[in-house]
Amino acid sequence: MNNTSNMYLPKPYLLRILFWLTAVLPGYTQYSDTIPQIDSLSVVVDTAGQEKPFMVWNRLPGAEGYIIFQWKLQNVNWGWYGIDTTYSETDTSYLHLNGMPGSQSEKYRIGELDSASQNNWNGAFGEIHTTIHSSAKFDPCEATIALEWNKYRGWQEEILEYRIYTSENGGPFIYSASQVPNDTTWLFTGAGAYSEYCFRIRAVSAEGRTSTSNTVCVTADMPRPPGYINADQATVKNNETIVVSFHIDPLAETGEYRLLRRSAGQGTYDTLHVFSGGNPGYVEYTDEEADLNVLWEYRLAAVNECGKTVCLSNAATNISLHGNAIDFLVHLVWNAYREWIGGVDRYVIYRSIGNGPFLEIGATDRLNNTYTDDISGFRTQAVPGLFCYRVTAIESAGNPYGITGESRSNIACIEMETDIRFPSAIVPNSNIPVNRVFKPVYTFFPREYYLVIYNRWNNKVFETTNPSEGWDGNPGGGTTPQEGIYIYYCKIKNMDGDVVEKTGKVAVLFRK
Incomplete structure (x- = not known):
């Protein structure tokens, strides 16, 4: 295989005329046994580790060799220029070492070498084939990577799909998605901070032929968001306020955290408080305005510099306890605590008589949110008629961050009439x-x-x-x-x- 600078090739203006003829004369570029046609054109990695265009074409019986043409700018003129020649009928592949498929989409076509013809070329072109050039743009606000590429051109059969392959931090390329032929864009979501992502696009034809694009890589240069925010608990303090606390991934670099609150399951969240100035690792807040008879839901959101939530904690809800007495049976009911990562292990019930200390009187499993206390035995003990109750939820073992939450309810009191x-x-x-x-x-x-x-x-x-x-x-x-x-x-x-x-x-x- 020799460089075409050593052979006589058609002048640029003649090549441009021939290219124009192929566009306006039907059938001139149809597949033929007398015209070499590129079967596949892909971007491959050469022995030096550089990506280069590689093409394979059909063999023409009796051909002396083949001329490889590229559409390029030369001497201020765009045109089809011969870039190399093969001198064997069976030499039907070519790696263009001077190609730059990482910078642009490149166009190629093949001609037959004919020493008996003027300029050693019979004037017939094969179909134009273009490499797939892909580009990628990282959005640090959304932690997404937008891919875009040109359509592959050259096959007579239709393209079935474009397949996207992804590599993360030097790992193997793994199939990620497919796009229909008319959609040459794709959005990669969930990019990790400081990770490098590389992508390749592969066109697949109806006859199973493929063409692979250049490799495009981007690094997700953004502050590391929290890998987790654990809502430890929402607990009632002194039967007056609700205290909420959260543990934050210590490796996080996000600088702002917003405490969100809403009436449980109702509407959108309101921002209750903003923690700024970096990752504190642990935050606690006392909600002094919360009505303890209302079920509140709290979350902590990590917010990036664009104001977008990049990590949201699990929910933390207070326990609202209610009770009533029928004769000497006190019936207690409360809402299920949600939503610890480890789940609820049990509910422990405490009772105080006449403003005395709260003492444990029983427990229920995580599925039972009711309890009945028989106080008839106190009738002969001359005790005060004020019975107050409190429930504490305990988180099950299994929280991946080694945290065991406890949530204390409000105090519900029953005043028994004195006879x-x-x-x-x-x-x-x-x-x-x-x-x-x-x-x-x-x-x-x-x-x-x-x-x-x-x-x-x-x-x-x-x-x-x-x-x-x-x-x-x-x-x-x-x-x-x-x-x-x-x-x-x-x-x-x-x-x-x-x-x-x-x-x-x-x-x-x-x-x-």
Whole structure:
């Protein structure tokens, strides 16, 4: 194979005329046994590691050789110029070492070498074939790469599709997608920061022929977004506010994070707070305006310099607890916590009596959001009638970031009505201790209590605000209990705020 600079080729103007004739004379460029036709034209990598055009054409019986033509600019003139020659009938492939398929789409066609003809060429061209030239543009705002390429030209049969192959960080090229013949664009999404992506396009014809483009590579030069943002919990604090917390991928380079909130499952999110100035690794926020009876949903969004969300956390919802009592059964119900990555393991129920400490009284599994507490056993224990409850959700093991979330609900209180009864007589010298003292019997302690006792002369003999304190029949003044009829007056305020007043008589008797 020799360079055509050593042979006599047609002048540029003659070649341009012949090219014009092929365009206007039907059948002039049809496939023929007497005209060499390129079968495939692709971009390949040569031994020096450079991408070059490589073509294969049909063999012409009896041909002396072939002339390779390229459409190019030479001496300020565009035209078909012979770039090389082969001198064998069987030499039907060519690698153009001076080709630049990475810069542009290049056009080639083949002619038959004919030493008996003027200029060693019989004047017949094969079909024009063009390399596929692809280009790529990275969008750091969207983390996408837009590919674009020219249509392959040359085959008589139609093109079925264009196949896109992708390589990431020097890895193997893997099939990614296909486009229809009329669509020569494709959008690669989800580019990773600082990763290099290379692409090749392959045209496939109806007869199975293929043509591969140049390789185009781009690096996703952008700040590294978080690989994750974990919503640790949304928990009620002091039955007044909701505290939300998040852990952020420590490798992230995103500088702005927006705390989002909405009424759970309703409409769009509102921005509640903005954290800026770099990746804090961990953020916590106290929502002082949240109504604890409403179910709120929180997320944390990492936002790039273009204002686009590049990573969104899982949701964190508060637990809203409600309860009611029927007789002495307290029924509790709450919403399921969502959406821990590890899922909910269990719900733990706590109870406080009369503003006392919260103590664990039971638990349910992750699928059970109700609980019934039987408080009938407290009727004889003279305890306050205020029963308050709280539920804590516990995250299951399996969170990939080693975090176990806990979410505490609001406090739901049940105020039981106080039923108060008084004895009609006491016996100070009775063998039974309960009969020796005048004291009311309660179902539950009232919120407020006042008891006063008068003798028959309307003199006050006893007074107390302690519901546990009773009267032993002593009329006061250090004397011993005396038989007689006494008048009592009692005023109580129930846990629900209702005031109850009772007046009656009590007899002081002695056992004979």
